[in-house]
Each structure stands twice: as structure tokens, then as C-alpha cells.
Amino acid sequence: MRNLYAFSLALFNRLYKTEVNERGKSFKDYVHDAIEKHLLQEDRYDPAKSPLEYHLKYHVIRRAIYNDLPAGVKKLHKETAVSQLQESNLIPERQSTPARMTLAAVGYDQALILKEVEEKVNNDAVMESIYLAVCEDTFDFSDRQEICNAYTIAPEEFDKGIKRFRTVLKRVFQEFKIKGIDG
Amino acid sequence: MGSGYNKVDKLFDEYLNFVSSNEESESFLKENGFDPDELVNEGIKRARQIQMQLASQKTEKHYAELKASLLQRAKEHVEKLLSDVSFNLENFIKQENINMAFKNFEEQNEKEIRDILERHFLLKFENELKEKGK
Numbered sequence: 001m002r003n004l005y006a007f008s009l010a011l012f013n014r015l016y017k018t019e020v021n022e023r024g025k026s027f028k029d030y031v032h033d034a035i036e037k038h039l040l041q042e043d044r045y046d047p048a049k050s051p052l053e054y055h056l057k058y059h060v061i062r063r064a065i066y067n068d069l070p071a072g073v074k075k076l077h078k079e080t081a082v083s084q085l086q087e088s089n090l091i092p093e094r095q096s097t098p099a100r101m102t103l104a105a106v107g108y109d110q111a112l113i114l115k116e117v118e119e120k121v122n123n124d125a126v127m128e129s130i131y132l133a134v135c136e137d138t139f140d141f142s143d144r145q146e147i148c149n150a151y152t153i154a155p156e157e158f159d160k161g162i163k164r165f166r167t168v169l170k171r172v173f174q175e176f177k178i179k180g181i182d183g
Numbered sequence: 184m185g186s187g188y189n190k191v192d193k194l195f196d197e198y199l200n201f202v203s204s205n206e207e208s209e210s211f212l213k214e215n216g217f218d219p220d221e222l223v224n225e226g227i228k229r230a231r232q233i234q235m236q237l238a239s240q241k242t243e244k245h246y247a248e249l250k251a252s253l254l255q256r257a258k259e260h261v262e263k264l265l266s267d268v269s270f271n272l273e274n275f276i277k278q279e280n281i282n283m284a285f286k287n288f289e290e291q292n293e294k295e296i297r298d299i300l301e302r303h304f305l306l307k308f309e310n311e312l313k314e315k316g317k
Contacts, residue, residue, distance in 0.1 A: 001226045002219050006211045007203035013215070014195070028222065032229045039233045057203065110191045117194060134197075135190040141197045166201040170211075173198045 004031045007057045011065055014173065023068045034060040113176060120168040126161030127168070129153055250305075253312070257304035261297055272296060279303065 005028065012027035020026050034056045037043040043060050045052065050059075114135075121127035129151040133139040139147050141162065148158050202211040212219045264270055275281075281303055291299075 001223050002212065003203045003205065003208045005217070005219070005222045005226070006208035007199060009212065009215060009217070010199050010202045028225065031226060035226060035230050036233050039230060039237065057199075113191050113194070134193055140193070141200075166197065169194055169198040170202060170207075173195065 001031070001035075003053060004034065004056055004061065008061050008065070010173075011062060014176075015065065015069065021068060022070065025068065030061050030064050033064060113172060116172045116175075117168060120172065121165065124161070124164065126153055126157050127165045130158070130161055130165050249312075250309075253308045254301070254305055256308055257301045260304050261300040264300065265293075265297065 008027040008030045012021075012030070034043070037060055038045060038052075038056060043055070045055050049055075117131065121131045130141075130147065133143070133147040133151055134141055137150070139150070144155065144158055144162075147153065148155050153161070201207055209219045212222065264275075281299070
């Protein structure tokens with residue numbers, strides 16, 4: 001349950017400037033609503049498809065937070081996603097991570113975030129490789145073995161490197177202030 | 184912007200996974216000024232409230248179903264009784280010790296008699312069930 005609160009807080013804080021959004025909800029309410037939905041069996045949880053924690057985070061909490069965003073932001077998200085489809089000629093979202101919202105739609109400067117991350121991973125060979133694998137190549141963070149093979153990294157070095165990388169991400173996203181939503 | 188969307192989105196997903204992991208969530212909540220134990224207690228309290236509400240709804244449903252089933256049994260019993268040509272209401276009331284507010288049965292129509300008997304058997308079956316449950 002602690003992880004759910006952390007997830008909801010991290011997402012909520014990146015999307016809203018205020019502690020309570022225009023629907024009168026705080027990050028805690030989204031966790032409580034998710035628990036209630038699950039206990040009332042209104043969340044259509046299928047244990048065969050995903051672990052419960054993942055389901056509650058991505059299918060219930062994230063979806064609810066995104067659904068409650070102001071209409072203008074959702075419209076902007078749709079337009080961004082469509083234009084991206086046209087540009088890349090690819091499906092922008094993985095089926096396994098539903099309700100994804102472009103951070104650009106809520107006022108994040110994408111280029112600036114990337115610049116910050118790039119600067120912080122510079123001069124660390126393992127972090128640089130992970131960054132290239134995930135951002136420039138088609139790998140995901142979970143593709144440990146594949147990244148190790150493709151970038152010739154020892155698995156134990158990868159494990160240490162990804163820890164440093166995650167700390168970098170935490171610092172960058174924590175520091176970034178959003179421009180868009182007042183709640 | 185197109186490629187930037189994917190990259191930052193991926194990085195943000197990883198950030199979310201990291202701060203909400205078993206290893207990191209406690210310190211993340213503390214760093215943001217929240218007491219993790221207090222939050223978890225709040226969540227557990229909320230979950231218990233919902234579970235109690237669900238249990239109470241289940242019990243109510245169970246009793247409603249039970250009552251409907253007993254009433255059906257009572258109706259069938261009365262039907263059988265009234266279709267018996269040898270049935271005598273006055274004797275039956277005495278025999279079953281049914282407390283009647285008025286004694287003039289002949290003035291009552293069949294529906295009224297049926298209602299009285301159904302209520303009587305419903306109570307009787309409910310009491311039998313209670314006795315069994317003791």
C-alpha cells in the first residue's frame with residue numbers, strides 16, 4: 001500500500017501544482033478510490049494478466065488521475081499523440097502501460113528534461129549506455145540481459161549503473177517544476 | 184517534439200516505478216513530508232470500512248433471501264392446508280394457539296384468512312430456524 005501512495009504522489013505532483021485538484025481530490029484519494037474499486041470488484045482485475053500492484057498503479061490510479069485532468073489538457077494530449085503517430089509512423093504507446101499521458105501536455109519542457117538527464121549521465125559509461133539503449137535504441141529498462149549483450153556491460157555493472165541512473169531520474173523529475181495545471 | 188515525447192515518457196515511467204518500489208517508496212514519501220506509516224494506516228482503515236460495508240450488505244442480502252424462501256414455504260404450506268377439504272379454521276386456530284384480535288372468522292374473506300395463516304407459518308418457520316441455530 002505504501003508503494004501505491006508513493007506512485008500516486010509522484011504522478012500527482014508532476015501533474016498538479018496544488019495539493020488538491022479541481023475535482024477536490026488529493027493523491028491519497030486516488031489510492032483510496034483504487035482500494036475501494038478493487039474491493040468492490042469494479043476494477044476488472046485479472047490476476048493472469050498482471051500483478052495486483054501493477055494493475056492498481058497503472059490501470060486504476062494512473063487512469064483515474066489522467067481522467068480527472070482538465071479537458072483542455074486531455075485535448076492537447078490527444079493532439080500531441082496523433083501528431084507523434086504521424087511523425088514516427090509508429091504506435092506510440094505499449095499496450096501494457098495504459099493511460100499514458102504526454103508530459104508535454106501538462107507543460108513540461110521535454111528537451112530540457114532530456115538535456116538535464118544527458119548532462120547527469122555524461123562521463124559514466126554504464127549510465128550512458130543505458131540511456132542510449134532506452135532513449136536512442138528500442139530497449140526498455142527491463143531488458144537487462146539484452147542491454148548487457150548489446151552494449152557489452154557486465155550484469156553486475158548494469159545493476160549498479162541502473163541504480164545510479166534511477167537516482168538521476170529521481171533528482172531530475174523532483175527538481176522540475178510544472179508550468180501547466182493549477183489544480 | 185515527437186521523439187522527445189517517447190524518451191521522456193519512458194524516463195518518467197521508470198522514475199514512477201523507482202519511487203514507488205519497495206526499496207524507495209518509504210524514503211520518497213518521507214522526503215515529500217508524509218509519514219508512510221500514517222498513510223498506510225489510513226489506507227487500511229479505509230479498506231476495513233469497505234470490507235465491513237460489504238459484509239453488512241452480504242448479511243442483509245442473506246437474510247432477505249432467507250425470508251423470501253421461508254415465506255414461499257409458508258405460502259405452499261397454507262395452500263396445501265386450505266385445499267384439504269377436512270380443514271377447519273376454528274379448530275386449527277385453537278390447536279395452533281394463534282392469538283387473534285377478533286374471533287368472528289366467518290366474516291373474513293379467504294385472502295384475509297390466507298394472510299393470517301401465512302404470517303403464522305412464517306413466524307413458526309423463523310422460530311424453528313432460530314431454535315436450530317442455537
